[in-house]
Each structure stands twice: as structure tokens, then as C-alpha cells.
Amino acid sequence: MTEQNPKLPVSAREYLRLFLCQGDSTPSVMEKVRRRYIKTKRDDILLAAFDKLLTDLCERPDPGRRDNNWGEAGEVNLLLVLGPSGAGKTRSLKRLFSTHPALRNAKGQQGPLISLSAPSPCGVKELGKAILKATDYTIMRTHVDGPEIWGMIRKRLPLLGVLLIHIDEAQHGTQIRDHTEKQKLLNSLKALMVDRGHPVAFILSGLPEVADFISMDEQVARRAGWISVHSVCLPSDTVMLTEALKSFANLAKLDVSANEVTRLLPRLVHASDNRLGILVEEIHGAIRYALGVKATELKVIHFEKSFGERTGNLPQWNPYARSDYKAVDVWRMLATRDKPDPAVTKNRKSVRSSETKGDRS
Incomplete structure (x- = not known):
């Protein structure tokens, strides 16, 4: 939800835009350019994996029954979309979520998916609060422990009909140093995935190290589908x-x-x-x-x-x-004068030092 100063007729960003554009509300050229999306083969791969996730999520364990008891969750209810920073993971997923027909819902209603960025630090309590906030629920009390927060989540998701949770920047979970805390975080996700009454599927996107984090727990890892975002290469692209x-x-x-x-x-x-x-x-x-x-x-x-x-x-x-x-090292910034390579300089100093010692002997 976007916060707005009640004293302003529009949001702060819109006010600034109107000022810079002199009141012109039509999209600028750059807005049109930035809105354009490049469709690649990765989009087809992502769509197929996502459809499989949805299918596994809604398959009935006993098709002959007509009640709402779905029983055990499917075996694959976690999708990982991993790649280096700047690979385009987030935008690809946003496009998928905005165009997939299964995720469309009536205006103003909560759809089957919520999307959020993992907080940093990303402990059990912090992630739980972020998930609740993504459902438009903010915890006002100061002292609330992790189990209570995740208990709120388990009650709230069925009421809203949320079946999918996308967590971007999932590598924040790998930054927890304590092994026990990491396992508690995995257990919290797993508890929602295997919930008998209302199982929830997860999509985690982030850096490649997320794979090591998920692999800590075999029960979680075996439920996962994996997508590695490939690089752009010539001449193939x-x-x-x-x-x-x-x-x-x-x-x-x-x-x-x-x-x-x-x-x-x-x-x-x-x-x-x-x-x-x-x-x-x-x-x-x-x-x-x-x-x-x-x-x-x-x-x-x-x-x-x-x-x-x-x-x-x-x-x-x-x-x-x-x-x-x-x-050219494209990650180098503020290169304004020719500095010798530190490794080369170090090697040269070592050679000179050896030569000096040789002369003395």
C-alpha cells in the first residue's frame, strides 16, 4: 500500500513527476521504452515450470471424493528461480504473474498469489511479518514471537484464498549465520507447504547461493523444481x-x-x-x-x-x-587514471626483492 501525505492532492512521486513534466499526464517516451518487455526462451521455460507447480498444487489425492478434504500436498510445491544479479529474474516473474490467466481475480480482491521481497535480516520473525504485511496485515504489538506470527499466517492465508507465495531476494535467508535459525526458517516454510488443510506453494527467486540454503533440508529440497537463468550469448542470441x-x-x-x-x-x-x-x-x-x-x-x-x-x-x-x-573490466567504477594491477605490482616487488637478495649473497 502506497503511503500518501494527506496534505498533498497526489503522492510525492506523482507531484514530482507533474512538476518535471509540467503537468503532462501522458506517458513519456522513456516510460514507454522502459515498459517494453523482451520475451525470450526463458519465459517459455518459466511458464512451463509454473504451470507444473500449479498442477501439482491442485491435484486431488482421491478424485472420487466430492468433499473439500484434499489430503496430502503434492510432492513438488516449491519453485526456485536462481541467477546472478541483473539477470532479469524479477522482471520475468512479474510479467508471468501479471499475464497468467490463473492469477487474475476480481478487482479489489486478494488473488491466489502474494509477492514480497525477503527482509534483511531474514529471520523467522522478520519473514513472517513480511508475509503478513503482503496480505495487508500489520502487527501492531511490540512483543510477538515467531510461532505466534506463523500461526497468524496459517489462519490468514486460507481466509484470503492465498495458495502461492513468491519471495524475491531469497538469498537474504542465507545470511543467517546460526545453523539452528536457518533450519527454523526452512521448517516454517515447510510447515505451510505440507499443511493438510491448506497447503501453500512457494516461488523463491534470488542468487545461486539459495540452492545451498534449500539443500540443507532434504524434505524441502526434494519438493523443489529448479530453474537457472541462463546468460545472454552470441551468436546464439x-x-x-x-x-x-x-x-x-x-x-x-x-x-x-x-x-x-x-x-x-x-x-x-x-x-x-x-x-x-x-x-x-x-x-x-x-x-x-x-x-x-x-x-x-x-x-x-x-x-x-x-x-x-x-x-x-x-x-x-x-x-x-x-x-x-x-x-575491459565492466564492474570497475570511477576509473579515471591508469592504476597498475595490484597483482602485477605485487609480483614485480617479489621479483625485485628476490633479485636484491641474490645480489647480496
């Missing part, structure tokens, strides 16, 4: 990336030539470290820069300038500005 680049440019009414695409794609993939989410952000940044300078054609120079502004790097540390772009 050339067609997809070319179409995506042209699609974004067209939304901004910018032309992009075939020669520019050929020069750009390898640098773009390297600059994004082969991660689709970062790659899309690179395109957004270049288009914003091109629009700012009143360009009519999207070019490599716009990506170069945008990358430089984002990282603070000079051209020699910019993959769009160098012919040997693969030599």
Missing part, C-alpha cells in the same frame, strides 16, 4: 537481441543501422556481463542519452557516453570506446 534493440529504438523514434547493430551487439553483451537485465538497462541508458542530445539515430557513441556517465570511467575503461573491448 543475435537475432533476439537485434530485434529487441530495434524495438526499443523504434519506441523512441530512433533509427539504428545494420552497421551500428553489428558494432554494438558484442560490446553490449560484454558491457552487461552477459546478463539480460543489465543489457536492457544499457539500452535504456543509451536511448535516454540519445534523446537528450536530440539524436535521430541510435549509435554506439550514445552507449559509450551513457556507460561513462553511469560508471564514471574514462574511455580507456569503456567497452564501447575500445577496439579490444573484452579487456
Whole structure:
């Protein structure tokens, strides 16, 4: 729920937007660009895994019975979507949730799915409170223990018809150092998954280390379906990336030539470290820069300038500005002067020290 100052006629963000756009409520060019979604093969894989999760969740143990006693939960009621930061996991899941027909519900009603980001720290109490908050329930009392919080969850979910819980940034659960606390967190999730009266399925998305966290408990791990978000690669993704680049440019009414695409794609993939989410952000940044300078054609120079502004790097540390772009460390920031590699410097000092000792002997 968005908090709004009662003294303002609109939210703080909307007020700022109206000020910057001088009252224009129509979507800006960049809003249209950022709204565009790149559909890839991963979306089909994700949809198939999600449909399987739903099917396992609603399969009846005894189809001949007509009552509401569903009995034991299905064997697979946990889906893990894992990949590095910037791979595009969160946006892919948001699109899936917003377009899947099984998740549509009447306006104003709680649908079968709630989505939240794992708190940090992500202990049993903290995660329980976050789940309750996602159902529009806030605990007002100061002293409430974990078992009571999860008891509230078990009562509230059936009343709202919630059957699926998506937890993003699930790697926050791996940051708990105490092994016993980690197991308590897994037990809390497991208790909801195997609940006889109202079993709930989980979708956990996050960094690859979530796999180790889930593997701590065999009962949880065996119920899981696993999806690893793959990297963007050339030449296998050339067609997809070319179409995506042209699609974004067209939304901004910018032309992009075939020669520019050929020069750009390898640098773009390297600059994004082969991660689709970062790659899309690179395109957004270049288009914003091109629009700012009143360009009519999207070019490599716009990506170069945008990358430089984002990282603070000079051209020699910019993959769009160098012919040997693969030599650029794209995670380096504020590279404004040529610093020797620490490892090389250390090796040189070791060699000099050895030579000096040899001369003395």
C-alpha cells in the first residue's frame, strides 16, 4: 500500500513527476521504452515450470471424493528461480504473474498469489511479518514471537484464498549465520507447504547461493523444481537481441543501422556481463542519452557516453570506446587514471626483492 501525505492532492512521486513534466499526464517516451518487455526462451521455460507447480498444487489425492478434504500436498510445491544479479529474474516473474490467466481475480480482491521481497535480516520473525504485511496485515504489538506470527499466517492465508507465495531476494535467508535459525526458517516454510488443510506453494527467486540454503533440508529440497537463468550469448542470441534493440529504438523514434547493430551487439553483451537485465538497462541508458542530445539515430557513441556517465570511467575503461573491448573490466567504477594491477605490482616487488637478495649473497 502506497503511503500518501494527506496534505498533498497526489503522492510525492506523482507531484514530482507533474512538476518535471509540467503537468503532462501522458506517458513519456522513456516510460514507454522502459515498459517494453523482451520475451525470450526463458519465459517459455518459466511458464512451463509454473504451470507444473500449479498442477501439482491442485491435484486431488482421491478424485472420487466430492468433499473439500484434499489430503496430502503434492510432492513438488516449491519453485526456485536462481541467477546472478541483473539477470532479469524479477522482471520475468512479474510479467508471468501479471499475464497468467490463473492469477487474475476480481478487482479489489486478494488473488491466489502474494509477492514480497525477503527482509534483511531474514529471520523467522522478520519473514513472517513480511508475509503478513503482503496480505495487508500489520502487527501492531511490540512483543510477538515467531510461532505466534506463523500461526497468524496459517489462519490468514486460507481466509484470503492465498495458495502461492513468491519471495524475491531469497538469498537474504542465507545470511543467517546460526545453523539452528536457518533450519527454523526452512521448517516454517515447510510447515505451510505440507499443511493438510491448506497447503501453500512457494516461488523463491534470488542468487545461486539459495540452492545451498534449500539443500540443507532434504524434505524441502526434494519438493523443489529448479530453474537457472541462463546468460545472454552470441551468436546464439543475435537475432533476439537485434530485434529487441530495434524495438526499443523504434519506441523512441530512433533509427539504428545494420552497421551500428553489428558494432554494438558484442560490446553490449560484454558491457552487461552477459546478463539480460543489465543489457536492457544499457539500452535504456543509451536511448535516454540519445534523446537528450536530440539524436535521430541510435549509435554506439550514445552507449559509450551513457556507460561513462553511469560508471564514471574514462574511455580507456569503456567497452564501447575500445577496439579490444573484452579487456575491459565492466564492474570497475570511477576509473579515471591508469592504476597498475595490484597483482602485477605485487609480483614485480617479489621479483625485485628476490633479485636484491641474490645480489647480496
